[in-house]
Amino acid sequence: MSPVYDQLLRVLRAYLTASNAEGLLLRTTREMDIRPEELSAFHLPRMVPAIERRARLYLDNVRLARLVGEISGFALDRPSRRSRILTVEYEADISIARQTAKAICDAAGGRSFNAHKVATIVSELARNIVAYTPGGTIELEIVRETAACVRISAVDRGSGIAALDDILAGRYRSRTGLGKGIVGVQRLADKFNIHTGPAGTKVEVEVRL
Numbered sequence: 001m002s003p004v005y006d007q008l009l010r011v012l013r014a015y016l017t018a019s020n021a022e023g024l025l026l027r028t029t030r031e032m033d034i035r036p037e038e039l040s041a042f043h044l045p046r047m048v049p050a051i052e053r054r055a056r057l058y059l060d061n062v063r064l065a066r067l068v069g070e071i072s073g074f075a076l077d078r079p080s081r082r083s084r085i086l087t088v089e090y091e092a093d094i095s096i097a098r099q100t101a102k103a104i105c106d107a108a109g110g111r112s113f114n115a116h117k118v119a120t121i122v123s124e125l126a127r128n129i130v131a132y133t134p135g136g137t138i139e140l141e142i143v144r145e146t147a148a149c150v151r152i153s154a155v156d157r158g159s160g161i162a163a164l165d166d167i168l169a170g171r172y173r174s175r176t177g178l179g180k181g182i183v184g185v186q187r188l189a190d191k192f193n194i195h196t197g198p199a200g201t202k203v204e205v206e207v208r209l
């Protein structure tokens with residue numbers, strides 16, 4: 001089950017018997033064609049009215065309103081808590097960035113395959129900041145447009161990537177690594193943008209969860 005599913009179940013159990021709470025949530029996700037292990041905060045705006053309709057069978061109006069308030073607040077509340085800005089300067093910051101990225105994707109109900117993709121992208125970008133610049137930041141944000149996705153923005157104060165055209169064309173020979181970090185990030189990303197110049201580099205990536 002996804003973290004969002006578990007959280008909804010916890011709230012429902014406070015209002016219904018354990019078996020009614022479980023049954024109600026399973027029937028609602030099935031009706032909406034959502035697999036319990038994939039239920040994410042992105043689905044909540046559609047889930048809330050469907051849960052309300054079913055919970056009406058068990059609850060009086062006062063308790064029903066309280067339940068709906070609780071799960072709607074939970075839906076509104078979550079996205080803002082899932083935006084983070086991480087400082088990237090030292091070797092140790094790379095694994096922190098990687099783990100944070102994975103945790104944010106998991107909390108948003110992302111598939112584990114996609115969460116790993118995001119973790120790989122974040123660690124490649126963080127590694128480049130640590131290796132080639134005096135430091136920078138990586139911002140992670142869950143956004144919900146047509147589908148839930150994570151937006152990653154890596155900004156540094158380095159002196160830019162001189163060989164960017166060769167790198168993107170696959171012609172670059174790295175003296176410090178495999179030379180596959182940036183093209184790897186590009187390949188894994190659903191959206192990819194890079195701006196570089198003498199004042200630093202900004203890489204913007206989006207990955208669907």
Ligand SMILES: Nc1ncnc2c1ncn2[C@@H]1O[C@H](COP(=O)(O)OP(=O)(O)OP(=O)(O)O)[C@@H](O)[C@H]1O
Pocket residue numbers: 124128129132133156158159160161162167172174175176177178179180181182183201
């Ligand atoms: N943020 C950055 N600022 C300045 N130069 C950078 C930055 N990121 C990468 N570079 C330069 O671009 C080159 C290519 O980066 P890329 O991550 O693709 O490969 P790599 O770091 O050389 O090797 P790999 O990541 O495969 O171990 C690097 O060798 C480095 O010279």
Ligand SMILES: [Mg+2]
Pocket residue numbers: 124127128177180181182
């Ligand atoms: Mg690299």
